[in-house]
Amino acid sequence: MISIISDLEAIAKLESGELEMQMEKFNLYNLVEDVFDLQEVRAKNRKVVLRYGKSMDKNTLVNADKQRIFQVLSNLVVNAIHYGFEGGHVTVSFYDMDKVILVQVRDTGVGISQSELPRIFERFYRVDKSRSREQGGTGLGLAIVKHIIEAHGQTINVNSSPGKGTSFTFTLEKAK
Template sequence: MFLSPRWISLFTSLLVSSITTGFLSFVPEVNLAMLFIAAIGSFFSTFFFTFYIIDLLVFKEVNQIYASIQKLKIRDFDISRKTLLKSVNPLKKLNREISNYVSKKQEEIDELKRMEIFRREFLADVSHELKTPIFAAQGFVHTLIDGALEDPVIAERFLKKAAKSLDGLDILVRDLVVLSQVETGDIKMIFGAFDILELVKEIFEQLENKANKRNTTLVYKPKDLRACWVYGDKQRLSQVLINLIDNAIKYGRDNGKVVVELNTENKKVEIVIEDNGPGIPQEQLPRIFERFYKVDKSRTREVGGTGLGLAIVKHILNAHDSTINVTSKIDKGTRFTFHLAKPPKEIA
């Protein structure tokens, strides 16, 4: 109220009128009538002049600017009108709203720049990952065309290598499609209750041959556990577990061990996948869920892998309102942990 043009003009007029009358009272020739006229004249002239300056030239223009910013904010950002319409000094409102608006826009600009950098890196990574198997298969096929078909042994070996390269390309493309669908929400999660212990046993059977080649032992804990029910998309969570367990086998050590531990908590189940492999350097841990990021590129070329598995894992778990955490120690092993909700009581 005291910051309105009328009140500011009133206080200014009283102040000017008092000062003018005070000075004139020291002049000997000035009587009371003259002081009264001077006081009234200075009061009204100051009042109307100040009111005009503040209201028409400042407040009205500032309020128009502020109203425009309000409209922009109401359209661009979900801000309640009640907050916007509070009575505040328009100069302070203007300053605050401009600062907020600029801050929001700067955040958007920074995000666009970050996404542009990410887009360039992503295209470069995709191009590189696609180029490798395509060039390899192309080389083998052209070698066969140039005459290697005449030798059955060489022809068979080259065809197998070309097929292996194309299989890798197929896996990469399928992972890219899945990752894109998960990120954009095109894949709808089908939630239901299922026994995750039974799922772990099934995955152990699927990966048994791969584990035997490296003499890796697959273990679940606790051993006396009979069932462990969770609520989620069984197919997608199976993909999560296969990725994590398969990575533990591929990047672990020979004669190693991969442990899947299921811990029942109050409303959630903790799932831990742990290996006793070479571990991951601490400085690389924050980046392992990035697309195409590979901790040991030479090791990845040896055992295969697209570099998209952990990115897919992260997004699937995000769709289950869960996050995945990783800890690792060099020459000790790596430990992945995430949580899943228990089934609601009505369907448990």
């Protein structure tokens, strides 16, 4: 109950513009490393391998709210672990797109049907209602992720194929 209230408060503040982003220059690779370290046990329990994309630049610097981007990455990685197939993997990749860095979090999991995709960023929306109790969570994670990315003036997208996996991509301002 406390986590639902906390998540709802965060969404309300993001929507109203009350929650200011604390912009700073930081190393995105190191932040992903921190997320992986925190989710290592969860991934092992599900027999999911956490890995970096092949073209990862360990010196990728972005200008963003580090704490909020940590929250975004954590949420996407946890979802990828939960909905990934046992023995599968979660891959985080970065792509230099001139003025922005494109971040991709991809899993080899159950995927999401095309009819469900337009609604996944809605509050409390769950694709697989039967897994709600088993997986836990508030149903607010992806709504918060979207609001955080939009509060940075950036975009988030999702592509998915049932039975093959899901890929979330978002952009962040490249640090100069």
